[in-house]
Amino acid sequence: xxxxxxxxxxxxxxxxxxxxxxxxxxxxxxxxxxxxxxxxxxxxxxxxxxxxxxxxxxxxxxxxxxxxxxxxxxxxxxxxxxxxxxxxxxxxxxxxxxxxxxxxxxxxxxxxxxxxxxxxxxxxxxxxxxxxxxxxxxxxxxxxxxxxxxxxxxxxxxxxxxxxxxxx
Ligand code: PNS
Numbered sequence: 709x710x711x712x713x714x715x716x717x718x719x720x721x722x723x724x725x726x727x728x729x730x731x732x733x734x735x736x737x738x739x740x741x742x743x744x745x746x747x748x749x750x751x752x753x754x755x756x757x758x759x760x761x762x763x764x765x766x767x768x769x770x771x772x773x774x775x776x777x778x779x780x781x782x783x784x785x786x787x788x789x790x791x792x793x794x795x796x797x798x799x800x801x802x803x804x805x806x807x808x809x810x811x812x813x814x815x816x817x818x819x820x821x822x823x824x825x826x827x828x829x830x831x832x833x834x835x836x837x838x839x840x841x842x843x844x845x846x847x848x849x850x851x852x853x854x855x856x857x858x859x860x861x862x863x864x865x866x867x868x869x870x871x872x873x874x875x876x
Contacts, residue, residue: 709737710737711738711740712740712790712791713739713740713781713785713793715777715793717749717836718741718758719836720836720853721761721853723830723831723851723853724796726765727796728825728827730769732794733769733771733772736771737771738772739794740772740775741772741774741775742775743755743774752840753860753864755776757860759775761856761857764856765854765856782817782820783816783817785817785820790820791821792823793822795822795824795825796824798827798831798832806822809822810824834852846865
């Protein structure tokens with residue numbers, strides 16, 4: 709069984725991520741979407757919220773499961789017996805960092821291979837940070853994220869406790 713891990717912060721999941729998940733699910737037997745417990749960032753959504761929202765928006769894709777992890781991705785891949793790490797590339801500017809990550813992950817676990825997928829050009833400008841910024845300032849994120857994420861963003865920024873968070 710070819711298991712692939714698609715890691716990220718997913719704060720929150722966008723249509724760009726969903727596109728990669730869907731296309732990845734057609735290539736690998738199982739795709740584990742792995743949400744990082746990133747203590748160094750200041751996320752808008754908790755890990756529980758992010759995993760729950762990912763579960764909702766991927767519920768129709770049978771071979772996709774949602775998990776969270778902390779520590780090294782290479783170690784997590786070893787535990788999960790994953791042969792692949794999927795990464796989406798939006799632009800050439802993503803390349804240098806991703807090449808570094810792929811090299812260190814291979815060094816740490818030589819049984820895992822990183823597969824890069826070109827993001828659908830419709831979403832090449834999209835990132836969770838941009839989505840949060842637009843929503844934070846009251847702009848429309850329609851067409852950038854699934855409806856449920858749009859609602860959750862609206863709720864976060866309408867709630868004074870939500871709007872005081874930075875959510876990088
Ligand atoms: O969505 P993001 O924030 O760009 O995802 C980054 C992620 C989760 C892929 C990356 O930070 C990661 O793999 N973190 C786990 C720690 C790790 O293994 N680092 C690489 C070796 S230094």
